[in-house]
Amino acid sequence: MTSDDTAPAAPGLPGPLDQGGSPPARSLDTLAALHPEQTEAVLALLAAAARADGQQAVSEQGRLQLRGGARDGVRHLLLSVQDRLVGYAQLEDTDPVEAPAAELVVHPEHRGHGHGRALGNALLAESGKRLRVWAHGGHSAARHLAQVLGLTLFRELRQMRRPLTDLELPRPKLPDGVSVRAFVPGEDDAAWLAANAAAFAHHPEQGSLTQRDLDDRKAEPWFDPAGFFLAFRGGELVGFHWTKVHEAEAGAGALGEVYVVGVRPGAQGGGLGKALTAIGLRHLAERGLPTAMLYVDADNKAAVTVYERLGFVTHETDLMYRSES
Structure with a gap:
């Protein structure tokens, strides 16, 4: 186990503690x-952390929730030293059953001072x-900080990749009796949203998406209805x-993502999910993208097996920790 005063900085949970002496004044x-x-x-802090760490410390949903005013159940924690923003955390309390979920990050130039x-x-x-x-990334420093905070491992989310060449x-x-066409914004x-809620009723993060969440994604530069198959x-x-x-x-090439695949419960078991995948x-390969990626929960053995049979292998792992309370 890495000691408190030598734990390396890492994305997501940036684990270093104070390296002796009093912590710097902060608000x-x-x-x-x-x-x-x-x-x-x-956003500038997140970009600096991503450049240093090679990955985002805050999820797409968390980054979208930075804009557009207040959102039910979402709070932003800004940590500053001498009026300079050095740390950020987001807390989302929208799940009626599970504990609030959070992400946090410290600017790479300000790690090692107990801000995490x-x-x-x-x-x-x-x-x-x-x-x-x-x-995100499950690095040793993140595991160390989780232990210091009294958190235990709860969930493992795998990022899997496969070449498309x-x-x-x-x-x-x-x-x-099934036909496929592209999504038509506004009409579909x-x-x-109804099909997504039904397909992911067991998965509150995905199944609870609202019109505002969909609109946020439709407004992003990456949105392309030609790659959204219904x-x-x-x-x-x-x-x-x-x-x-x-x-x-x-430092990174273009990637295609299996962003979300869903099948209504009544239509499952007939090969529709495999066909849609x-x-x-094929669409991503035809666009000339060299690699495809996706996210899947490690304990979803059936889905992991399907993706492994399609040639996907684990690239990196995100870990979720929780309190015992």
Whole structure:
């Protein structure tokens, strides 16, 4: 186990504690909404952390929730030293059953001074010690800070990848009576939200998406309805595969993502999910993308097996920790 004063910095839960002496003076504000200047400061901090760590410390949903004013159940924690933003955390308390979920990050230039622990303790206080925290990448420093905060491992989310340059999938075979077409913004919103809620009733993060959440994604530069496939039986939307393209950034090439695949409960078991997955992968390959990625819970053995058979292997792992309260 890495000692408190030598734990390396890492994304997500940035674990270093104070390296002796008194911690630097800091202030912490908890806000329901950010004004534009605060939003830009947080985005700049996240970008600096992503450059240093090679991955985002705050999820797509968390980044979308930085803009657009207050959102039910969402709070922002800003940690500053001498009026400079050095740490950020977001707490989302929207699940009617599970404890509030959080993500946090410290600016790479300000790690090693206890700011991660300060944010973690603030999150515990805000949540009444009922807390779940994501550690993207699952690094040793994140595990160390989780232990210091009294959190235990709760969930493992795998990012899996496979090359698309050698994609050899049989022609997708749709169940009888099912046809597939692209999503039409505005016309298909309500039907997709209903199908998504039904397909992911067991998965509150995905199944609880609202029109506002959908609109946020439709407004993103990556949104392309041509890569959002809907499967209909008669007039009923019974399944979908929404793909996403991550454009090339410094140090990383472009990626295609199996963003979300869902099938209504009554249409499951007939091969629709497999066919939709193949349709989306073919679309990404035809766009010339070299690699596809997806996220799947490690304990979803059936899905992991399906994706392994499609040639996906685990690339990295995100861990979620929770309090015992």
